[in-house]
Amino acid sequence: MILDSLILQTKLFLQEDMDIEVGDTSIQEVDSDHLSLKQHTSMIGVGGKLNLMAVISFDDKLLNELVTLFMDGEEVEEDEADEVRESVSGEVINTILGLALPTFPNRGKGVTITPPITINDSTTLKKHKNSKILSANIVTNYGDLSISAIGEEIK
Amino acid sequence: MLKVMIVDDSLIIRKKIKKILEKLGHEVVFSATNGQEAIDGYKDNKPDLVTMDITMPDMDGITAVKHIIKDDVDAKIIMVTSHGQEDMVIKSIQAGAVGYMLKPITDDKMAQAIGEVFIEYAVAADDDELDDLLDDEL
Numbered sequence: 001m002i003l004d005s006l007i008l009q010t011k012l013f014l015q016e017d018m019d020i021e022v023g024d025t026s027i028q029e030v031d032s033d034h035l036s037l038k039q040h041t042s043m044i045g046v047g048g049k050l051n052l053m054a055v056i057s058f059d060d061k062l063l064n065e066l067v068t069l070f071m072d073g074e075e076v077e078e079d080e081a082d083e084v085r086e087s088v089s090g091e092v093i094n095t096i097l098g099l100a101l102p103t104f105p106n107r108g109k110g111v112t113i114t115p116p117i118t119i120n121d122s123t124t125l126k127k128h129k130n131s132k133i134l135s136a137n138i139v140t141n142y143g144d145l146s147i148s149a150i151g152e153e154i155k
Numbered sequence: 156m157l158k159v160m161i162v163d164d165s166l167i168i169r170k171k172i173k174k175i176l177e178k179l180g181h182e183v184v185f186s187a188t189n190g191q192e193a194i195d196g197y198k199d200n201k202p203d204l205v206t207m208d209i210t211m212p213d214m215d216g217i218t219a220v221k222h223i224i225k226d227d228v229d230a231k232i233i234m235v236t237s238h239g240q241e242d243m244v245i246k247s248i249q250a251g252a253v254g255y256m257l258k259p260i261t262d263d264k265m266a267q268a269i270g271e272v273f274i275e276y277a278v279a280a281d282d283d284e285l286d287d288l289l290d291d292e293l
Binding site for chain 2 (some may be wrong): 017070071072080083084087088090091094095097098099101102109113114115
């Protein structure tokens with residue numbers, strides 16, 4: 001249910017807000033104790049009545065396209081390029097989670113969320129032993145992204 | 156022209172809001188990335204208006220609102236937030252914020268939010284409404 005909501009909002013965001021064509025989606029419960037990441041990853045912690053981490057991970061080309069769209073085509077100064085990219089990555093997961101929250105258990109009431117944290121060029125994220133990882137890979141014409149939920153009570 | 160302080164930990168959001176404000180004819184006098192910077196920036200710059208993110212590292216927007224209002228009860232602070240944070244918006248208003256905008260921020264949302272706080276910048280909902288008013292007058 002939580003991952004389904006995240007997938008739906010991700011697709012709607014890409015298609016309707018960013019006008020990016022979305023292709024196949026594949027979902028898996030990750031068996032191993034770690035989540036494989038793409039080149040650029042942002043995550044938000046959800047606490048309070050829910051306890052989970054929402055993680056979004058982008059192929060480089062897709063994130064670059066999102067940066068272009070967020071910047072309305074304006075050039076990014078070289079000394080700001082990394083920060084802009086991280087900022088866009090964080091805003092995307094922030095937007096998706098915000099829109100998905102009302103469809104979470106208890107309509108997302110009583111939860112707290114952290115500011116997004118962005119990591120680059122990391123290949124894996126290791127989970128706590130009792131946590132489950134549910135992940136979806138979404139194909140677009142600019143590359144793939146994965147949207148994942150990590151927690152003990154993920155359905 | 157209003158002097159505005161933008162408070163948001165996201166660079167892309169600060170850029171976007173700045174662009175919109177300047178398009179609307181206002182001046183951005185300071186940008187802060189967290190609540191503490193916002194408190195200091197408010198004291199130094201005395202902006203007419205503040206746009207304030209809620210979820211930020213080090214000090215969140217609601218705490219910053221409380222501090223700013225404590226020093227200046229007339230401070231005009233509009234919260235900028237994502238969907239799913241409605242409870243936080245209510246707390247912000249209780250703390251003294253005068254309005255809010257939901258992301259994604261657009262020119263229209265900004266203009267409307269400013270118009271609701273500063274009557275001199277109030278905008279008609281759309282041209283049809285204005286036309287209807289004029290027809291009634293004639």
